[in-house]
Amino acid sequence: MDIQVLEGALVEVPTADVTGMARRAFGEFVGPGGELASYAFGWSTGSDPHVARLSVGIGAGNPGGGTFHAVIFANEGGHAFSLVDEPFERVPQGGPDLTAHQSRAHEDLPFVWWVTDRVMRHDRRAWWMRHWLLGTTCIQTAETFARREPVLLISHDADDGIWQLIGATAADGSTGKVRHLHHAVDEDASLIDVLDLPPGSSALREDVGRPWTSAD
Known part of the structure; x- marks a missing residue:
């Protein structure tokens, strides 16, 4: 299956207490049929507990478009995701910010999780974040x-x-x-x-x- 995960900008700034770095990575996803999605994920070194953030946007300008937001956390030797209400980032392919309830009810949520899995597998910054999450x-x-x-x-x-x-x-x-x-x-x-x-x-x-x- 031919997909593309295109790494975009990496923004790094000191945390508010200057004890670590807050990082936000951006990118674009292109599916085998030309499906488009934009994403952003981020983490802050020095934070406790180790929880990262994620936004995935689809369907810009379309009635069903929206931006899904989640947290990423360590789980049984790997990582897991949980939808949240609080917006994380604005991304180009996204639409209105969706709450966790709206996201769960959205017909395209399986596609969003599919995108997320591919991003975690192919974006090198996600590998870095995952090692931080797991405390490798x-x-x-x-x-x-x-x-x-x-x-x-x-x-x-x-x-x-x-x-x-x-x-x-x-x-x-x-x-x-x-x-x-x-x-x-x-x-x-x-x-x-x-x-x-x-x-x-x-x-x-x-x-x-x-x-x-x-x-x-």
Whole structure:
């Protein structure tokens, strides 16, 4: 099935208390039959509990058009969605803001959830947000943790699901630093391209800005 998830702008601003970053990612969806939708999702580092926000708009200018709003939260090792009344973002393909009740009664709600699933699967910023939601941990070498070296090898262990971030210096288990994976991406956004590595896979690159290739 031929679909397109087109990443748009990423807006990043410090949170009101300056303890983290508030991020909002925008994009467009094109379905196999030319169906259009716009979306926005966002999260704020430092917030507790970890809950993200989502808006999906369809049918701009049409009687049945509207913008659906939801929260995204961790659930049983994955993520889940719940419709809400409070609007999050205005998006180009959207129409009037729908309440949770109106959204549940809308005939196109299954299409909206289908769009949402594809966005979470294909938008790289959604991978970043998902690791934040789930609190994914990683082990970094001391050199990459201190930012003395860039991450050149990243792996996702098949047995325990641990992510490892390694630079030019070989990994030394006695000096590895455990932290949340999303913090490493906060510091080096070029890691975003490999945040969907399946367990048992790894990727490497020659330097920052160079393409990632499979290390398997």
